[in-house]
Amino acid sequence: MEVNKDESKRCIDIAVTAFRAGNVEKAEKFLEKSLRLYPTKEAEVLLRRIRNATSGAGAAKSGTTRSEESTARRRAANRENEKPQEPKLNVDYTQEQLDVVKRIQKCKDYYEVLGVTKEATDSEVKKAYKKLALQLHPDKNKAPGSVEAFKSLGNAVAVLTDAQKRKEYDLYRNQDGTSNYHSNHSNGGGYNHHHEYSFGRSFESDINPNDLFNMFFGGGFPPQQTRGRTRQSQEPPSTQPSLIIAMVVTFIVVTLLSTYLSSGPMYSLQQTVTYSVERRTLNLKIPYYVKHNFVSEYQGSLSRLEHSVEEEYILYMKRTCYNERNYRDAMMARAKSFGSRTQLNQAQQLKMPSCDALYKLGIGRVNY
Incomplete structure (x- = not known):
């Protein structure tokens, strides 16, 4: 071996x-x-x-x-x-899987668990989580300690992708890189080696690591990572109810997560009664809205927050632009099928404000 x-x-x-x-x-x-x-x-x-x-x-x-x-x-x-026989180990996991678990067990904080820097953006944190979650999920990794490592990974992404919790976590971190967050927020107050990065016991019981995994991967392993699913892929469309059930479960989990995060997000892309103060990002000048006490209350990295604002804004505009193009193409196809020159001209002149906004930002040229 x-x-x-x-x-x-x-x-x-x-x-x-x-x-x-x-x-x-x-x-x-x-x-x-x-x-x-x-x-x-x-x-x-x-x-x-x-x-x-x-x-x-x-x-x-x-x-x-x-x-x-x-x-x-x-x-x-x-x-x-005579060919020497390789020693057989009575295990159902690889050395690589065991190494990943051991690395997580030796980590001192959430950033080290995910392998990201303290300035990592939400997208970088989520990308790191997806990569490690596929290696640590207990259904795939049977190495000793994989369950605890998977829980630590779930706690890490739950905290570092929430602006308020991440700010509090950074405040409670010691200078040597360890965290007092668990002892200050858990009901038991004790220290557990496998759960030293937990965001309190109430979080562990309310938000299951498997639920977080399903939120990121839509109910299970991606197709290229799924084992033994060949027969499932060949089943008739009667399997659709299971997909609907998975979507309902995901919706419920998202609702519970939103309820749990009572502090709310730090900003909104839409102006509301709660988020009434307008600000603009330093880089792309994207407008966003914050609470009236944002300046005095927010102690995190402003550049990291504004980077998240721009990422969310661009993603939203890309989706809207995609819908605008599809609607225009459908109208043009309808006009051509009826042979109506007037309807064709109207379809070609349809406005696509989201696509125009992306073009002005230099994200990419829109093909009209």
Whole structure:
């Protein structure tokens, strides 16, 4: 196995040292061990030379006949041709999966769990979560500690993608990178190694890590990551009710999550009674609205917040632009099918304000 390659090389080094010191038996023993761990050409050649040298010296010393020497060599050749069996581990997980779990267990804060910097944007945090969640989900990763690691990952993304919680988390972090957040917000107040990054026990019980996973992946593993789904993909359209149920469950989870996050978002793209103060981002001059006490209350990174505003705004405008283009194309197709020149001209002159806004921002040229 690939995981035994380094140990196999170490056995070869020990064998070479022993042979130079005249300990042939020890050298042969470690070369055989090296071949069992990870067969290499180097170990095979060294073992063959040692055995040939030993057989020749023994024959000369004891007066071994040629037939006996030939028999000994054939036996040695047969042993060389035998393929060493790789050690079998009674486990159903890979070394790579175990390494991922161990890395999470050694992390000191949420940022280290996700492998992002303190200035990471929401999209960067979510991207890191998606990558790790596919490796740590208990249905796929059976390594010891994978369940706890998956919970820590869910807690990390839940906190770092919420502006208010992220601000509080950053305030409670110690200078050495650890966090007192759990002890200040949990009911028990105790320290648990596997849940030291939790956002309180109430959060763990209300928001299940599997629910968070389903919110990101729409109810399960993406198609390219799903195992054993070939028969499902060939089923008739009667499987649609399960998709509807998954969508309903996702909607309920989102509603519960919204209810739990009572502090509310830090901004809104639409002006409301609560978000009445208009601001504009420094980079793209995108308008957004905040509460009247935003300046005195918000203590996070303003540049990171405005980057999230711009990302959300551009994503919304792209979706709206896509709908505008589809509507225009449908109207043009309808006019052509009826052969109406007037309706065709009207369809071609339809306004697409979202597409125009994206073009002015330099996001991309819109094809009219």
